[in-house]
Amino acid sequence: MKRVNAIVVGAGAAGGIVAKELSAAGLSVVLLERGKWYTANDCRKDDLRNQRTTVLGNAFGPEDDGNPRVVVDPDGGPQIFLPSDGGYQNNAACVGGGTLSYGAMAWRYMPEDFRMRSTYGAPAGSSLEDWPISYDDLEPYYEKAEYEIGISGDDSGNPFHGPRRRPLPMPPLPPNREFQILEPAAKRLGLHPFPIPMARNSVPYNGRGPCMRCRWCCGFACEVNAKNGSQNTVIPVALATGNCELRTECVAKEILTDDRGHARGVAYYDADGRLQEQLSDFVVVSACAIESSRLLLNSRSRLFPNGLGNRHDQVGRNLQGHHYTGAIGFFDFDTYDDVGPGASIAICDYNHGTPGLCGGGLLANEFIRLPIQMVDRMPGNTPRWGLKHKQAMRNFYKRNIVVMGPTQQIPSADARVTLDPTVRDKWGMPVARISGNVHPQTYEIGFVQAQRAEAWLKEAGAASTVISAAVSRTVYSGQHQAGTCRMGNDPQGSVVNRNCQLHDVDNVFVIDSSVHVTNGGFNPALTIMAIAYFASAALVRDWKGTGFRS
């Protein structure tokens, strides 16, 4: 195979953007993706088989067959999970990655989110740290992501966001009924509600039409292609340059290195299961936090016996996601209007500033609940089965609102991805093993957030409420997984520098949520995209045709 300038591993939120930025700058790129290129026709509104309810499997990968992971329970020991098990902490495996089927909230982190240690001090036992870059460094790239990917919304009513030069390119979708119920209640409480920014067309944009407001959104591919991910924005642009080749169903095995300690390419299994070697000038790893760290750890050689970039045992540490907590309110009037995507209103009043605790998170109403998603969300005294359960479904399906949010997890170096010593995937490579937990303060503030959600629902007229703030015994990172290849200035305490370049190997980059030092109290997609633009800009700037300017 012809040697190329760059191999990008993973065609998700970050990888798609990196491929586009590099190929548009004239570099030759091979974009490897372990999954397929799906459309809405491959999902077909199947509420038992999508990326959110996976009882019959994931619609957008990976398959249950041959892709296990191990999660270590502090009491039960290591347990094997399949991709359709909740404990697996899956994101997706397809062109577009999570952005094909996500709910598409498109948040900027707040300036404080990049300075968590300076703002709060690190709680004992945590690995809370500042980012080596600031909100101001990322701001132009947030804007670029908002315009190139396509974001609708209006955050002029949110006094807590960082400075922005331009408003969002599209107006928000018209409010649904939950918005209309929750907005005045939030205002009565002195809060600052506003429409959620979404990577979803509210008006024609980028050559595609607007959202049709159906109920099949979060977890599904969009039937009218109005939800914006890398698969329908940057990846087609990358391919149109003629400089980028997308290879689907290709699973990276390891990054190959030469005897001087430079990467020389990637070994991968192609769609037919044959081992291939693609050579390149440099390698970009964009496989999402768990798989990116696994690929580095699996890239062992004489010079890198513990894996690439892992000289100081940092790869895989600080795994984090979000601690979702909140409350469900039951009303004696209809709150459901069957107008998607459902999630519509948010507050950022509680992202920071809780006395004695670090961080916090946004609170927002939840995406539309399909009936199967309601069966375990009943008023507190409802039996779990029988006629009373059925009648509660009938009474409350259209009369409930869920308010919850991604509480910032306080990272810990013990929450980590390692390689499992025995379990292999179907290609024979060691699988990811997840162990340890985030700092306990995570769960304290998660409970406070749930109480705040409950208060909002009560003010909105909920007749009864149930709080949801379960404490996990092992780190639960899920679709928002981040942190495993921390960005930092100190090579002993981080994996990549501020430009997402490995401290150890100057022609290997990790560009995805792995580099997040902390994960904000927000859905991370837009920040992943902004970092991809930021790092791509540095990469193109520093690339001299044969090596990197130092």
Added chain:
Amino acid sequence: MRLTRRQFVAAGAIGGVALAVGCTARNHKDWDFLSDGQALALAALCDRIVPADDFPSASQAGVVSYIDRQLARTYKRHRNTYRDGLEQADAISRERFGRDLTALSAPQQVEIVGAIERQNRKFFELVRSHTLEGYYGSPRHGGNRDAVSWRMLGLAEPPVLGRAQYDPRRGPAS
């Protein structure tokens, strides 16, 4: 003796399992995994988890078809739990009431489901989850016949279609 689904429905009616003939099977295959006896016992359990009111019960809405189909596919790993659990349910029924589960009255069957919930948690949780999936999930998998639960909850059905205009009930088997 192998029964067709139509005969199964008839047998169920004789056995006291309330099955509306109007909702009988649309295709006349045998079960993919369950034996006829297991299917009847499972129908009895499912119908206590989602009983009939003015809308159909679980088995009337095709939940047994849903579970049977999945036990032959995605839920192969749960086959032993089902086999043993259904046997246990019958054993408890005979011990308490001297009759098979399917021959019991509805309140007696409720008691058996409660006993299973306490004595075989793993099996109970599977049957509960799978019954709710079959009843409230997409009709494409064999349950929720004619989208009856969605209509019960007041959801507009069929749903809004977009540009692709595919039939959301059809698609890759799973």
